[in-house]
Amino acid sequence: MLFPESTRDVQDLVLEARRTGTPLVPLSSGPPHFHGASVNPAAETVCFSRMDHILQIDRKARYARVEAGVTFGALIPKMREKGLRLNLPFLPRANKSALASALEKEAVLIPKYQYDYPDPLLTLEVVFGTGDVFRTGSASGPGTMEENSSDKVLPWGPGSVDYYRLFTAAQGTFGLVTWATLKAEVLPSLSRLFFVQAEEPGPLVRLANHLCRERIPDELIILDRRNFAQAFGDTPEEEKALSGAAPWIMLCRVCGFDRYPEERVDIYSGYVREACAKFDLPCETAPAFLPCTPEKLEETLTDCDRREVCWKCRRGPERELVLLAPPSKTTAIAEAIRARFPEAGILLQPQVQGRAFRVECDLFPGEGEAAAAEAEEALFRMARELMPLGAYYDRPYGRLPELVYTEPVSLDAIRRLKKIFDPDGILNPGKLCF
Amino acid sequence: MSLSEELYREFAAIVGEKNISREEYILAGNRAQTPEIPMAHKSADAILLPGSAEEVAQIVRLCNKHRIEYVGVVAGCIPTAYSTRENSIIMHFKRMNRILEINEEDRYAVIEPGVRHIQLYPEVRKRGLSYTAAAVGPGGSVLVNIACTGGDHHVQYGTSRPTRYLLGVEMVTPEGEILRTGSLQTGSGWFCPESPGPSLRSIVKGYAGNAGKLGIVTKIAVALDRCKGPAEIRTEGISPHHKVFMDSDCSRVYVFNYKDIQDVCRAMLALGEAEVCATVQKYFYLPLTLMMTDSANEFWKKWTGGYKEALSMPLVVHIAAHSLREREYEEKILFDVVRETGGERIPRELEKWWEEHMDYFMIVSRLQSVLRLGGSWLPQKAGAESVQHMCDVCESIGTYIHDFTDTGKIFDAPENYQIIPMEYSHFASNELLIMWDRTDPKAMSYVGELGAVSRATDAKRHFYSSSPGVAGKAGEATGRLYSNVHVWMGRIREAFDPFYQSGL
Known part of the structure; x- marks a missing residue:
């Protein structure tokens, strides 16, 4: 396993791999690795655990710039100190790389802050399979990172190609990303969590569609009872109690910010209640089956999973x-x-x-x-x-590539792009359609 | 050079005799100079009206075979929508003008390139939906606007740039293949722009569009949002002398004037953090005064009679809430922010104009008609970054523009720039709009000078004031400053365009 400590190290590794024909696969999160993208027996693993610096957290422009090895466990407290939060996936494990999560397009909890599928990914630096270093969007220039006086947050371009979209869900096949800028949001000063239960998923999906269309909720997720109990029960007893929920449950949080937070939470709570009434669904803030306070559950929902065994592995x-x-x-x-x-x-x-x-x-x-x-x-x-x-x-x-890479024109197009950025095919070979 | 009879027949066989022409009076209309695009254009040899992606693909392959340049055109609003050389044809998409689907539940519309804003916008609006109708006017192509060019718009504060609203895409590649991106690739419908794995969406559009250089887009899905503001807009009069009213207790329009752009910046950021208001922008005061008047004489009277000072740095705000209570809550925050940042509400008679024109789709229709009163005009910069950075870029304009405005080289409106935040002030776009006397023979050289000073100032301060162009020798010099983007763009063009190296 290779442990780069800087972009220069990554560049050297790639150039050497090109010279020797050695395949490379990036790894930036701790175990377990659910999808196997970072497991490739044919390749040397480039582990980013030593590139774990939080490069910048900016309150005014609302972003964090982090190296590939920065985990949610390390980043979230630092963000909170600045009055910011990330649009998190649902209970990511604490040792999960925040950058990898964004690159993998993991589902986020707050749809109103997501305007496009790569969101919250803004800009990034990447070492291509050629060994060249490239920065996307407004991080591209003018000049070096130090010279460029912008906040380096604009995702699109530079020019007429959206380069950052080539590295999302790419499993490291187009380049090794060294740092990324992630969009951040203001930390709420007040909130309220609603529990909506149903026997079937359909009514909750329709309710969620309505609420998101009106841009009302912050966090919103629908879980079946099994996952709900497993995710939020800290002990077997709690898990059993949570299993008393209906077969499907929706968690929906509304928030207030620095100015008149009570008023906002009150107004938006009213919208949630109105919508639930419209769809004939019960809406509660402290359902009887909860073995803990709603506040504790809300704390869990808005953090990473810091428990010894993450919820999915329990x-x-x-x-x-x-x-x-x-x-x-x-x-x-x-x-x-x-x-x-x-x-x-x-x-x-x-x-x-x-x-x-x-x-x-x-x-x-x-x-x-x-x-x-x-x-x-x-x-x-x-x-x-x-x-x-x-x-x-x-x-x-x-x-799954067997199912999705079946159309010849698009398959040919993506392979042409791969040839540009990784001409020798050294980056995670065998994955996707490469 | 004219097309040979044989080749003309081959093109006609693809689109049908009724849909091809080489008549001079037809060709002339597609090389005309306009105040917006004052270049002299070459004449195409023929104009074709394809009716489907399959016909476009056949035309492209035939052009490739005979080394003929082809240009796709809908509205002709941009310089790239014209033939640039002899031995060329124009593909005009006026036949491909169908709204193929409006999916209210999944919130998207599927359209062909010939669909104009005036077709789509009313259709989605009456369904309680809206989309990012960019500042191009009702006659502009929705597809070109969203998929092929740049395009910021005036309500992006509570939404985002059109680039975020582009979903599935069908396009004809420079080799004449029909490429489908996003969820279309696997037959899963139009809803998702991202391909499986690394996304082909990347080559459809970046900050700007490719203007057809990496393919001709033949269908797209446009994401739709819930319409903010009242469901029905009351109108009076006939364009351009019309008014639109948002008759709702939940809808309010306010305009505040500022003296310092950094105060405007603080206001934009504070409102964004609070997630209040539907539209927030610093508008340019010269076009605004033009829009508020019906003739050049009336314009001059009002511009010199106090409008210039009263509207020197206007922050325009539209509140569109779900309820009266929410509107009052948002107003409370708005007035707090304005008070903290030193804004002053403009005189009521001026603010009232905005109340009667607050639907931006309609405003732009008016903008197109009155800009010509000022002679010629040109946007400069037209980039995007953080709100603070865009305000810094615009503040720097004051360090050089007076050499041009105070000496009569361009119109004396030194703060004639707009800053439009997007995604609740995560980013903002900027645009400096300059106007000049078209009858002055030296005017174009002044405009050139200003552009050079503007670029030099931005380079010296390392501003990201616009997304870099990467074409030609100038692009090569610029590209070096931007991660060598010209190299990568060139390789992408080479990979997809069989005639890229030959310059066709």
Whole structure:
């Protein structure tokens, strides 16, 4: 394993790899590695754990610039000190790289802050497979990083190509990203969390679609009862109590900021209650089954998972399928997953102003390679079956490339681009369609 | 050079006899100079009206075979929408003007290139939806605006740039293949712009569009937002002498004037942090006064009669809340912020004009018609970055522009720039609009001088004042300052355009 400490080190590693024909695969988060993108037996691993500097946190322009090895566990407290927060994924493990999470387009919890799928990723620095260093958007120049007097936050370009989109969901196949600028938001000074329960996912999906369309909620997530209990129960007793919820539960948080926070929370709480009434759904702030205070649950929701065993691993090894769907297709997909896997955990997260849902299906096959392989095979079969229902695999891990890289013109186009930025094919070979 | 009879027949076989012309009176109309684009254009040899992506692909392949330049055109609002050399054809997309789908639940519309804003905007608006109708006017192509050119717009404070609203794309590559990006790639519909893995969306558009250089876009899906403000807009009069009223207790318009752009900056940031207001922008005062008047005489009377001072640095704010209570809450924060930052509400009779024209789609229709009163005009800078950086860039204009405004080289309006925040003041775009006397033979050299001083000042201060152009020798020099972007752009062009090296 290789441990660069600077961009220059990364550049040297790539140039040497090019010279010797040695494949490289980047690794920036601690274990476990759920999707296998950073596992490549044919390649040397470039571990970014020593590039763990928080380069800048700017309150006025609302961003954080971090090296690849900076984890959520380290970054979140520093952001809070500055009165800022990240648009987090749902309970990311504390040792997860914040940069990798954004590059992988992990689903975020606050759809109103997400205007585009790569959001909250703003700009980045990358070492291409050629060994060249490149910076995207307004970080590109003029001049060096030190000379450039802008905040380096504008994602688009430079020029007429959106370079940063080449490195998202790319599994390190186009370049090794050394740092990235992440969009940040103001830390709320007051908030209220709502619990909305339902027997079926459909009513909650429709409610979420309505609320996001009106730009009302901050955090919003729909979980099935199993995942809800597993995520928020710190002890078996708490987990059991949380299992008393209805089969599906939506968490919806509204927030107030520095100016008149009580008033904002009150107004927005009213909107949530009105919407729930419109959809004939119960809306509570302290449901009877909660074994803890709503505030404690809210604290968990708005942080990374700092527990010894992260929530996804509490029932042993996990295998998952992640997809995107438009709101009109989400319910049918969730129901199809439930019908196929009654024991699966399911997450539904509205994204990009609520114009799509990230759907996640979690299986817990138990210990042993055979069980894991069986679960992966079952998930792959289901992935194929869900495509006619509208499932879209924008983050194609494992065998999913077999399903998504079938159209010859687009396949040829992406391979031409790969040839430009990694002409010798040394970056994570064998992944995606390369 | 005219097309050979044989080749003309081949083109006609693709689009049909009715949809091709080489008549001089047709060709002349597509090389005309306009006040907006005062260049002399070469004449194309023929104009074709394709009806589908398949026809576009066939035309491209035939052009490639015979080494003929092709240019895609809809509205002709930009210089790249014209033929630049002989031995060329124009593809005009007026036949491909269908709104193919408006999906209210998933909030997108699928359109062809010939769809104008005046077609799409009313259709989505009556469904309670809206989109990023950029400042190009009702006749502009929605697709070109969102997928092929730059495009900031006046309500992006509570939304974002059009580039964020581009979803699935179908385009004909320079080799004549039909490429589909995003969720379209796997037959999963139009809703997602990102390809599986590294995204082909990257080559469709960056900060600016490719203006057809990496492919001709034949269909796109545009993301839609809930319409902010009242569902119905009452109108009076006929354009350009029309008024639009947002009759709702939840909707209010306020305009404040400032003396210092850094105070405007503080106000924009404070409002963004509080996530209040639907529209916030610092508008340019010269076009504003032009829009507020119906003739050159009336303009001069008002400009010299107090408008210039009263509107020197206007912060225009539109509140569009869900409820009366929320409107009052937002007003409370707005007035606090304005008080803290030293803004002053403009005279009521001036503010009232905004109340009667606050739908930006309509405002732009008026803008197009009155700009010509000032003679010629040109945007400078037209970039984006953080709100603070854009305000710093615009503040620096004051260090050199007086050499031009005080000496009559350009119109005396030194603060004639706009700053429009986006995503609740995470970023902002800027644009310096200069106007000059078109009858002055030296005017173009003054404009050139100003552009050079502006670029030199930005370079000296290392401002990211606009996204770098990367074409030609000038692009090479610029590209070196921007991570060698010209090299990578060149390689991408080379990979997709079979005639890139030959310059066709």
